[in-house]
Amino acid sequence: MDLKSNHSAPVLTDSAPLSKSRLGGIMKTGVLDDVRSSGWLDAMKSSSPPHKKFTKDLNHELSSPDPEVAYRTWLLKYPSALASFEQIANFAKGKRIALFLDYDGTLSPIVENPESAFMSDDMRSAVKKVAKYFPTAIISGRSRDKVYEFVGLTELYYAGSHGMDIMGPVRQSVSEDHPNCMKSTDKQGNEVNLFQPAREFLPMIDEVLSSLVKSTENIKGAQVENNKFCVSVHYRNVDEENWTAVWECVQDVIKKYPRLRMTHGRKVLEIRPMIDWDKGKALEFLLESLGFSNCDDVLPIYVGDDRTDEDAFKVLRERNCGYGILVSRSPKESNAYYSLRNPSEWEFPRTKFEMYSSFDLVLLEFKGKKRFLKDFFIYAVK
Numbered sequence: 001m002d003l004k005s006n007h008s009a010p011v012l013t014d015s016a017p018l019s020k021s022r023l024g025g026i027m028k029t030g031v032l033d034d035v036r037s038s039g040w041l042d043a044m045k046s047s048s049p050p051h052k053k054f055t056k057d058l059n060h061e062l063s064s065p066d067p068e069v070a071y072r073t074w075l076l077k078y079p080s081a082l083a084s085f086e087q088i089a090n091f092a093k094g095k096r097i098a099l100f101l102d103y104d105g106t107l108s109p110i111v112e113n114p115e116s117a118f119m120s121d122d123m124r125s126a127v128k129k130v131a132k133y134f135p136t137a138i139i140s141g142r143s144r145d146k147v148y149e150f151v152g153l154t155e156l157y158y159a160g161s162h163g164m165d166i167m168g169p170v171r172q173s174v175s176e177d178h179p180n181c182m183k184s185t186d187k188q189g190n191e192v193n194l195f196q197p198a199r200e201f202l203p204m205i206d207e208v209l210s211s212l213v214k215s216t217e218n219i220k221g222a223q224v225e226n227n228k229f230c231v232s233v234h235y236r237n238v239d240e241e242n243w244t245a246v247w248e249c250v251q252d253v254i255k256k257y258p259r260l261r262m263t264h265g266r267k268v269l270e271i272r273p274m275i276d277w278d279k280g281k282a283l284e285f286l287l288e289s290l291g292f293s294n295c296d297d298v299l300p301i302y303v304g305d306d307r308t309d310e311d312a313f314k315v316l317r318e319r320n321c322g323y324g325i326l327v328s329r330s331p332k333e334s335n336a337y338y339s340l341r342n343p344s345e346w347e348f349p350r351t352k353f354e355m356y357s358s359f360d361l362v363l364l365e366f367k368g369k370k371r372f373l374k375d376f377f378i379y380a381v382k
């Protein structure tokens with residue numbers, strides 16, 4: 001495991017663009033900090049969803065004032081998984097399918113309170129159905145326990161903390177490559193494999209959690225979430241004028257921990273161990289654990305919506321094995337091959353969130369012994 005312990009300062013990943021607005025930034029801790037914080041402030045503003053660069057050709061159409069035209073143009077590059085079902089099904093012939101799902105924004109809608117990101121019963125039963133036929137795992141930024149609490153299906157494998165806490169199938173030989181891998185039992189008493197590559201960071205993460213809870217307590221709306229091997233600081237419910245204060249709280253804490261880094265998600269700053277591990281690595285680890293490493297007869301499908309899912313999409317693309325499916329209603333650059341449309345948080349008024357319960361994921365079905373793919377990810381966007 002590559003623990004990069006020699007850094008003398010926290011590394012700012014997902015570097016935010018520095019814009020002209022930085023000139024008007026708050027000059028509290030000097031010019032450099034101002035520039036960095038304003039760059040981050042811009043990124044914080046656009047973080048849900050992140051705005052990414054597009055290729056030149058697409059750019060013209062994507063800047064169309066008609067969002068539908070922009071979306072249709074983008075679909076040329078990231079075709080709908082649903083419309084491409086026949087193509088995917090043909091490719092799946094004779095192959096073993098494994099399904100990997102992100103949680104927030106993929107199985108559950110993005111909502112204001114992270115504690116209320118429940119998945120609908122329809123979605124749960126669709127996932128349950130598919131897991132009957134194909135090994136299915138959830139890979140989330142949440143703590144493993146939390147995501148299990150939300151999903152509540154015993155038949156799945158769960159990876160929490162962006163893949164740094166994996167409960168998966170028992171592996172035959174692992175100990176040399178993965179010293180942090182051990183046999184364990186799940187809640188039902190089944191033998192499983194527990195892999196926690198950042199285990200040694202737990203005391204550090206706990207300290208950071210306590211510090212951040214304390215330092216953000218006076219920022220109205222700020223929420224600090226314990227994700228076991230990561231800490232999330234949510235600013236979705238913080239007045240925009242106080243976002244800099246949130247960013248500074250995070251900076252103040254992590255500057256004391258050179259082995260931690262900060263990343264940026266949907267209206268959330270995340271602090272995590274600086275180890276060479278992400279959702280892509282977790283995906284590879286799970287494939288290996290399932291005995292699915294050989295690309296010739298395996299078709300992994302990964303469905304996700306956020307930038308952390310890009311690591312997994314990239315792994316599939318680089319291995320030329322399986323498909324990444326990006327859940328997005330708005331055009332964005334991705335390593336995924338296909339897309340599925342979901343109602344996006346900024347287009348749909350919050351009061352319409354209950355509509356999500358009717359969004360269904362109707363999945364694959366077997367007939368007899370032969371794999372017969374009946375419906376694939378029907379996403380009923382009303």
Ligand SMILES: O=P(O)(O)OC[C@H]1O[C@H](O[C@H]2O[C@H](CO)[C@@H](O)[C@H](O)[C@H]2O)[C@H](O)[C@@H](O)[C@@H]1O
Pocket residue numbers: 102103104105109110111112113114115117139140141142225227232234236265266267268270306308
């Ligand atoms: O990897 P994921 O399963 O997608 O988890 C990523 C983060 O999701 C959660 O935060 C996001 O969803 C919340 C609920 O909709 C929303 O309120 C928040 O603004 C989003 O950032 C979760 O709370 C984080 O801990 C996860 O890291």
